[in-house]
Amino acid sequence: MEKTVKILITGKLHDIALKLLNNQPSELAVSESLKIVYIPDAPRDIILKEIEDTHVLISRSETDVDAELLRKAKKLSVVARAAVGYGNIDCDLATEMGILVVNTPGKNTNSAAELTMGLLLALVRKIPQAHMSTSAGGWNRHKFSGTELGDKTIGIVGLGNVGHRVAKFAKGFDMRVIAYDPYISEDVFRKNQAERKNTLEELLAECDVLSVHVPLNKETKGMISLVELKKMRKGGIILNAARGGIVAERALLEVLNEGYIVGAAIDTFDNEPKPLQELIAHPNVIVTPHIGASTAEAQYRIGETIAIQVLKALRGEIVDYPVNLPHVSLLGSNDLKVFSVLSEKVSRFGAQIFDFQPAILKLTVKANLNKEDLQVLKLSAIKGFLSHASEEFVSYVNAEKILQRKGLEFEIEMTPSSSAKNELLFEVYGKGTSEKISVGAVLYDGKFARLSSINDFLFEIELDNDLIVMQNHDRPGVIGDVGSYLAKNNVNIAQFELSRNRRGGMAMSLIRIDGDLESEVVAGLRKLPNLISARLVSGL
Ligand SMILES: NC(=O)C1=CN([C@@H]2O[C@H](COP(=O)(O)OP(=O)(O)OC[C@H]3O[C@@H](n4cnc5c(N)ncnc54)[C@H](O)[C@@H]3O)[C@@H](O)[C@H]2O)C=CC1
Numbered sequence: 001m002e003k004t005v006k007i008l009i010t011g012k013l014h015d016i017a018l019k020l021l022n023n024q025p026s027e028l029a030v031s032e033s034l035k036i037v038y039i040p041d042a043p044r045d046i047i048l049k050e051i052e053d054t055h056v057l058i059s060r061s062e063t064d065v066d067a068e069l070l071r072k073a074k075k076l077s078v079v080a081r082a083a084v085g086y087g088n089i090d091c092d093l094a095t096e097m098g099i100l101v102v103n104t105p106g107k108n109t110n111s112a113a114e115l116t117m118g119l120l121l122a123l124v125r126k127i128p129q130a131h132m133s134t135s136a137g138g139w140n141r142h143k144f145s146g147t148e149l150g151d152k153t154i155g156i157v158g159l160g161n162v163g164h165r166v167a168k169f170a171k172g173f174d175m176r177v178i179a180y181d182p183y184i185s186e187d188v189f190r191k192n193q194a195e196r197k198n199t200l201e202e203l204l205a206e207c208d209v210l211s212v213h214v215p216l217n218k219e220t221k222g223m224i225s226l227v228e229l230k231k232m233r234k235g236g237i238i239l240n241a242a243r244g245g246i247v248a249e250r251a252l253l254e255v256l257n258e259g260y261i262v263g264a265a266i267d268t269f270d271n272e273p274k275p276l277q278e279l280i281a282h283p284n285v286i287v288t289p290h291i292g293a294s295t296a297e298a299q300y301r302i303g304e305t306i307a308i309q310v311l312k313a314l315r316g317e318i319v320d321y322p323v324n325l326p327h328v329s330l331l332g333s334n335d336l337k338v339f340s341v342l343s344e345k346v347s348r349f350g351a352q353i354f355d356f357q358p359a360i361l362k363l364t365v366k367a368n369l370n371k372e373d374l375q376v377l378k379l380s381a382i383k384g385f386l387s388h389a390s391e392e393f394v395s396y397v398n399a400e401k402i403l404q405r406k407g408l409e410f411e412i413e414m415t416p417s418s419s420a421k422n423e424l425l426f427e428v429y430g431k432g433t434s435e436k437i438s439v440g441a442v443l444y445d446g447k448f449a450r451l452s453s454i455n456d457f458l459f460e461i462e463l464d465n466d467l468i469v470m471q472n473h474d475r476p477g478v479i480g481d482v483g484s485y486l487a488k489n490n491v492n493i494a495q496f497e498l499s500r501n502r503r504g505g506m507a508m509s510l511i512r513i514d515g516d517l518e519s520e521v522v523a524g525l526r527k528l529p530n531l532i533s534a535r536l537v538s539g540l
């Protein structure tokens with residue numbers, strides 16, 4: 001029966017996302033049928049109920065994907081954050097549970113940076129106050145006198161996507177741009193014409209406007225507190241369109257009340273949607289309700305990207321923007337995608353053909369790959385092996401963790417090849433010296449997955465459907481007996497390959513069959529004369 005995947009969407013998404021999920025482009029089509037439950041601004045109690053049988057959660061910032069929610073989510077395999085910040089997602093627990101977390105970096109950058117500049121202009125020219133007064137019939141040309149941006153210094157904390165776009169816009173207003181971001185190279189500062197400050201203190205001492213553009217995490221929570229605010233020049237202003245809590249709100253209120261800091265513009269708060277009342281009502285503060293990403297353009301890009309990420313994840317492909325797959329970035333090319341499928345298949349095959357206690361898994365790769373691509377192959381091999389050998393849900397995300405927990409070691413080796421060979425050898429070693437199996441596989445023509453060897457026996461058989469692996473004495477009549485036995489049991493043979501080590505010695509056969517095979521049929525095979533063993537390898 002066709003599996004149904006439930007996708008729960010708890011935040012408002014652009015129509016393009018629903019269109020793509022409902023009418024999947026052929027290259028992203030999934031085999032399951034999708035049940036989409038779209039509840040924008042879903043209340044917490046509804047989310048906690050709906051999550052129980054949800055496979056994919058797509059959310060925005062208002063949904064806390066915390067331990068309470070994750071523990072109820074028995075079927076969840078993907079959390080898709082339709083934006084950038086994922087501070088509201090318990091990524092450690094998600095990783096432990098094998099849940100992939102994805103986001104859409106860069107897709108709302110321009111909108112967030114434009115809002116930041118909008119807030120800055122609104123603040124220094126008192127636009128909201130002037131509007132309120134004028135629209136109410138007033139005409140106060142002197143009360144709403146402001147200050148210029150030109151020649152003022154903006155200090156940017158976090159010169160990432162949004163930060164460097166703000167830098168560019170600020171340059172357009174003839175501001176001096178200084179920035180503090182210890183995690184990026186000198187080049188990024190140079191390219192964005194931002195003067196690098198090596199410490200936060202240096203930055204604070206020199207800026208008239210402080211704008212934060214860092215993620216919220218343990219390091220950045222409260223990074224601008226009373227001490228830091230007091231290190232700014234008197235008369236400075238604060239912008240926060242990143243995350244509530246980066247600038248400590250009570251401390252900000254204190255310096256605003258003292259008049260040390262003369263204004264603040266804030267889009268993101270500690271306690272959304274009920275921010276600190278005294279702060280939002282302060283006469284020198286202007287506020288917006290976390291709308292940095294709320295533009296038609298950003299939402300279109302986010303909706304399109306998040307739908308594609310979800311479809312890729314459901315197809316078992318590595319996504320473009322994984323949050324909790326630290327070692328793997330883009331699945332660069334289609335070639336690598338096909339190679340990673342081969343790696344998963346060969347190890348899943350290997351997992352089903354030995355009877356000893358495994359200790360070490362080894363993948364030897366004959367190809368010319370970079371470190372990242374090798375990591376993809378490694379994860380694919382671990383995932384393939386464990387998905388047969390483990391009861392747990394195994395994904396690219398938790399594969400390494402589960403392997404460690406099982407006490408298994410993994411070795412990977414690359415044999416560079418002068419021609420563009422794509423060959424893999426997957427080996428499983430037991431604790432004893434003689435316990436070992438090896439399975440070779442190759443990509444013919446760069447795309448067709450073929451099993452090429454099992455131990456010393458050579459083959460060329462498609463790695464598809466269910467396979468029977470049989471060992472027999474090399475004597476006349478075996479193939480005939482097996483063929484008629486399978487026919488009697490209504491099993492259709494798609495491909496039959498025989499390999500032997502020497503004439504009259506041992507032979508190994510691989511039989512690829514159409515459809516599924518009952519284990520009793522395989523058990524019956526073992527009773528045929530001259531058969532040494534027969535086992536079923538499935539799930540390829
Ligand atoms: N108001 C809104 O609706 C929106 C808010 N955001 C928020 O803006 C922030 C920045 O977003 P992006 O620029 O897209 O992220 P990003 O990841 O591209 O940039 C963040 C930068 O902060 C730097 N950083 C991290 N820790 C730091 C520290 N302790 N000190 C100094 N620098 C540090 C990183 O090196 C990086 O360059 C995030 O918190 C994001 O959630 C983003 C878009 C919309």
Ligand SMILES: O=C(O)C(=O)COP(=O)(O)O
Nearest residue numbers: 060061082083084085293
């Ligand atoms: O991208 C971000 O980090 C944002 O804050 C945007 O969040 P949202 O999806 O608008 O709730």
